[in-house]
Amino acid sequence: MMELIEANKDMLLFTAAAGVKVLAFLGAIMGFAGLLTLAERKVSALMQDRIGPNRASVLGFTLNGLFHPLADAIKMIFKEDFVPARAEKLLFTLAPMFALVPVLALFAVIPFGDYVMVFGYQLDLQIADVPLGIFFVLALSGLAIYGVFLAGWASKNNFALLGAMRGAAQMVSYEVVLGLTMVGLLMIYGSGSLQDMVRAQGKLLFDFIPAWGIVLQPFAFVLFLTAAIAENKRTPFDLVEGESEIIGYFMEYSSMRFAAFMFAEFVEIILVAMLASTLFFGGWQVPYLYDTGFIFPGGGALELDHYLVAALQVGSIIAKTIFFSWFLLVVRWTLPRFRFDQLMSLCWKGLLPLALLNILVTGAAMLLLGKI
Amino acid sequence: MISVKKVDNRTLNFLERIYIWEIARGIAVTSRHFFINLFNPKKIMTVQYPEEKLALPASALLRTRHRLKVRADGSPKCVACFMCQTACPAFCIKIESAEYPDNSVEKYPAVFDIDLSRCVMCGMCVEACPEDAISMDTGEIPGAAVTRSALLLTKEDLLRNLPGEPSVLGAANALANEYLRSRGEE
Amino acid sequence: MPKLTIDGKTIEVAKGTTLLEAAQQLGVYIPRYCYHPRLSVSGNCRMCLVEVEKAPKLVTACSTEAAEGMTVRTDSEKVKAARKDVLEFLLINHPLDCPICDQAGECGLQDYYMEYSLKKSRFSREDKVRRGKRRPLGPNLVLDNERCILCTRCVRFCAEVTKTSELEVMERADHSFIDLKEGKALDNGYTLNIADICPVGAWTSRDFRFKQRVWFLKKTPTVCLGCATGCQIEAHHNDNTIYRIMPRPNAETNTWLCDQGRMTYKAVQAGDRLSKGVIRNGVIDLEPALREAATRIDAAHSAAAVAVLGSPWLSVEDNAALARLAKDAIKTESFCFDLAAEQGIKDGILINKDAAPNTAGVALVKAAHGGISLGELASRLASGKIKVLVTEARAAAFLKPVLASAKPLLIVFATNRAQIPPEAYATLAYASYFETPGTFVNYQGLRRTTEPAVNAREGVKPLWTLVSKLAAYSGASLKLDSPEDALKGIDFK
Incomplete structure (x- = not known):
């Protein structure tokens, strides 16, 4: 027995480490998404000079509304789980899972830190370092279309189907832009692994500017953010739901099935925020922070403990994620919605040529700078 | 234009x-x-x-919770003519009339219920009242309630005078005022 | 046959026709207060003034006979001004207490004011002549002299219709008012008609007073079942409650309605109304009561031991259903629909000598289904051959002396507890004829059908349904699915 364990020690360690990482990371994501449901309402309230939800109380304590996600969850659970009589029962049930699972699976390839030494073992702070992680991202986000379209189709409701059609058209279109913006990054970093990309962003340009994606590919960042919000189906690209028109692919859903769609949307916010910070804002990188501590361009240095460095790096990605989540909420509550034809022409006539141009310019620049 | x-x-x-x-x-x-x-x-x-409330604008057009005006002897000014019940678009008023044995106005509402859960606060009842008996000037805004019965205003809930009353308007109420005068109560 | 023109339309009318009647035939409405088609013409209200060509003044349409070549205008400016002025006169002393007046909604003053006047009164409240208000006169009426316009319809009604002359106009000019003559009481049995014909709120019904506003009432035409006269009536009801009964004037039977007939609706919503079955004195659900009755009928061992008696208080359908029960389900020969009674108007106005509404209808059932005579049934009962008797509660009184001695098991149908005879073993509740349609034949042989004004209480069924179920419990189907099924074979001529 012992020999068996000894023989497969690496395997077991890897499995245990992966399990711990999945649980911890997913737990954090889920908790953060729950808080985002409250943040969405609080941020919008503060932007509009209101207070926002603050009434849910436990034993008289409201904690300024902190119990609202809990109250919402309880409410959702106890709502009637309604399935329309003529709906496709199986697909109707599968659709919320198709919406939620790919989004959660995407977090596997996002690094949330460099590595940390535990009892002499090097623990990578990433669930799976897939060599072509960036394609994994594109592939799984493409899967999310199924959730939308199956929900609309299985509901057997014309309005739901209309919403789903819009959703599919929009997501397929912006998928293209999303992919093309990443091509520029691939060219610069020369790797499809997200961890490699983050590591590459730790370098310095002219010895003092961090080589973050935003510096190298500012144009791609704008395109990426636009396309990502569109993928996320949030205002100003929320034609799929169209709250004021009541055409939503999940209009027949209630209870936890509906909650799954809503939750997927909030998890997607985190995903977009994490991807944006990973691809363009150095991921877990803190400027001038290296394995041993800070080394400033002026010549100053600050020795730091390995664990402190790891904690700073993880804190860095957390802070960036929080910032971008907040930014996405602000965008959602600031901008009015596009018309569907505007949405489509923005994609095909605006973003797509720009993305292609970006690749061209990137390639030319690399050629000129002799990087190839 | x-x-x-x-x-x-x-x-x-x-x-x-x-x-x-x-x-x-x-x-x-x-x-x-x-x-x-x-x-x-x-x-x-x-x-x-409802913990904080803004002061309501002092406007004659403001419509707040109903009240039934009261005569000097404490009887309702309402004579149960059913005009408000007839005018009510939400069917929220329920009146049952009864007869006074002595008061010369003869008629009074034995039951006068306003179901606030149905009321649309349109003020048609006030418009319709020929006796100036019902008004919507209490300054209270009926809020939500936990039970349906909490939103049912009975005659007792509604009877209330504002300072400066009782008013003596209304044709049929003239009879009541006469009666009260004869008993030296006004 | 004088030929005249009213408002440009020409009509030929019988000699003696007044202008108002002629206009009515033409469909031209002339407002009136004192005129009533069944009372003598008084011509005191002046509301019906019309302009006749070559006449020096406006004339009252109600009292002017149509003459050859007359040209009448009812819509000229002069007539309109006259109506306005007359209304102002009539309203000088009116107290305007419509909010507490029961007539509001069907008041001649309100209607004509809106239609013809809309003029503001020039008389302040202080100048108005005050009179007695709320004077109870007689058992059924309240008089408010302030509202009275002295049209004298009530005086003429008492003088001409009931010929009791209790009422009179007292004093003169603007002192005049309606009052009871000395030593008289307003209890002639037709007094509520006064409240009907009063065009204003001076006379109001004590029974209906303040119960309901008239504009809420829905009207269902039906038939009075107070006696064999079978007056046509209108039940006024709201929210499944009947509030009053008004006559439906018609040429064959009635213009008026007696006070007794007006109160027949009370039994429908009385406190002793049955909604279930009663076995001796215990109330049980209808189904078990029916089963018990059926068991008792079956337990009488032979069909000959069961007798069925029809009832003049039941409709033709229900009597026919009872006959079918006897003939086809129980298969007894002892069934009796021979209930003749002396008929005819008792008091010269409406009340019939026969207090049951459907004696003539029962005779039709007898003609269709046969049966033994009442005497024969009594003797069979007396001989003790008959153990079970099925009948309607009030009809059991026809056999009262025999029932006391023979003591058969009595199964009755009743609507109210008060109807149940003391000898009854089982009582089955049925829907009254305000709740279910029924055909009745009055003393003149006229077929009259009641129309349901209100819904029966939960679980209360028409009698023919109970009979059908009773038969079913005894194992026979009468194939009664509708009242029309029961009427099969009945010849109404």
Whole structure:
């Protein structure tokens, strides 16, 4: 027995480490998404000079509304789980899972830190370092279309189907832009692994500017953010739901099935925020922070403990994620919605040529700078 | 006459057409509000109803919770003519009439219920009342309630005079006023 | 046959026709207060003034006979002004207490004011002549002299219809008022008609007073079942409650309605109304009561031991259903629909000598289904051959002396507890004829059908349904699915 364990020690360690990482990371994501449901309402309230939800109380304590996600969850659970009589029962049930699972699976390839030494073992702070992680991202986000379209189709409701059609058209279109913006990054970093990309962003340009994606590919960042919000189906690209028109692919859903769609949307916010910070804002990188501590361009240095460095790096990605989540909420509550034809022409006539141009310019620049 | 407002539909300039700058300006406005309110919530407009209440405007057009006016002897001014029940578009008034043995106005409401859960606060009952007996000037805004019965106003809940009353208007009420005068109660 | 023109339309009318009647035939409405088609013409209200060509003044349409070549205008400016002025006169002393007046909604003053006047009164409240208000006169009426316009319809009604002359106009000019003559009481049995014909709120019904506003009432035409006269009536009801009964004037039977007939609706919503079955004195659900009755009928061992008696208080359908029960389900020969009674108007106005509404209808059932005579049934009962008797509660009184001695098991149908005879073993509740349609034949042989004004209480069924169920419990189907099924074979001529 012992020999068996000894023989497969690496395997077991890897499995245990992966399990711990999945649980911890997913737990954090889920908790953060729950808080985002409250943040969405609080941020919008503060932007509009209101207070926002603050009434849910436990034993008289409201904690300024902190119990609202809990109250919402309880409410959702106890709502009637309604399935329309003529709906496709199986697909109707599968659709919320198709919406939620790919989004959660995407977090596997996002690094949330460099590595940390535990009892002499090097623990990578990433669930799976897939060599072509960036394609994994594109592939799984493409899967999310199924959730939308199956929900609309299985509901057997014309309005739901209309919403789903819009959703599919929009997501397929912006998928293209999303992919093309990443091509520029691939060219610069020369790797499809997200961890490699983050590591590459730790370098310095002219010895003092961090080589973050935003510096190298500012144009791609704008395109990426636009396309990502569109993928996320949030205002100003929320034609799929169209709250004021009541055409939503999940209009027949209630209870936890509906909650799954809503939750997927909030998890997607985190995903977009994490991807944006990973691809363009150095991921877990803190400027001038290296394995041993800070080394400033002026010549100053600050020795730091390995664990402190790891904690700073993880804190860095957390802070960036929080910032971008907040930014996405602000965008959602600031901008009015596009018309569907505007949405489509923005994609095909605006973003797509720009993305292609970006690749061209990137390639030319690399050629000129002799990087190839 | 429909008033016409000319809108300046000038074509957008380049900076505006590429959105980015305008979006940034918009976000600057909203995030300014966000941060000001986050750190200095004084400007927040929210009123924590029902714990806090704003003073209602003193307007004759204001319609608040109903009341039934009371005569000098404590009897309702209402003579159960059913005009309010007839005028009510929400069918929320229920009256049962009864007869006084002595008062010369003869008729009074034995039951006068207003179901606030149905009431649409339109004020038609006040308009319809020929005896100036019902009014919507209590200044109270009927809020939500946990039970249906809490929203059912009975005659006892409704009978109330404001300072400066009892008023003596109304044709049939003249009979009641006469009666009260004869008994030396007015 | 004088030929005249009213408002440009020409009509030929019988000699002696007044202008108002002629106009009515033409469809031209002339407002009136004192005129009533069944009372003598008084011509005191002046509301019906019309302009006749070559006449020096406006004339009252109600009292002017149509003459050859007359040209009448009812819509000229002069007539309109006259109506306005007359209304102002009539309203000089009116107290305007419509909010507490029961007539509001069907008041001649309100209607004509809106239609013809809309003029503000020039008389302040202080100048108005005050009179007695709320004087109870007689058992059924309240008089308010302030509202009275002295049209004298009530005086003429008492003088001409009931010929009791209790009422009179007292004093003169603007002192005059309606009052009871000395030593008289307003209890002639037709007094509520006064409240009907009063065009204003001076006379109001004590029974209906303040119960309901008239504009809420829905009207269902039906038939009075107070006696064999079978007056046509209108039941006024709201929210499944009947509030009053008004006559439906018709040429064959009635213009008026007696006070007794007006109160027949009370039994429908009385406190002793049955909604279930009663076995001796215990109330049980209808189904078990029916089963018990059926068991008792079956337990009588032979069909000959069961007798069925029809009832003049039941409709033709229900009597026919009872006959079918006897003939086809129980298969007894002892069934009796021979209930003749002396008929005819008792008091010269409406009340019939026969207090049951459907004696003539029962005779039709007898003609269709046969049966033994009442005497024969009594003797069979007396001989003790009959053990079970099925009948309607009030009809059991026909056999009262025999029932006391023979003591058969009595199964009755009743609507109210008060109807149940003391000998009854089982009582089955049925829907009254205000709740279910029924055909009745009055003393003149006229077929009259009641129309349901209100819904029966939960679980209360028409009698023919109970009979059908009773038969079913005894194992026979009468194939009664509708009242029309029961009427099969009945010849109404």
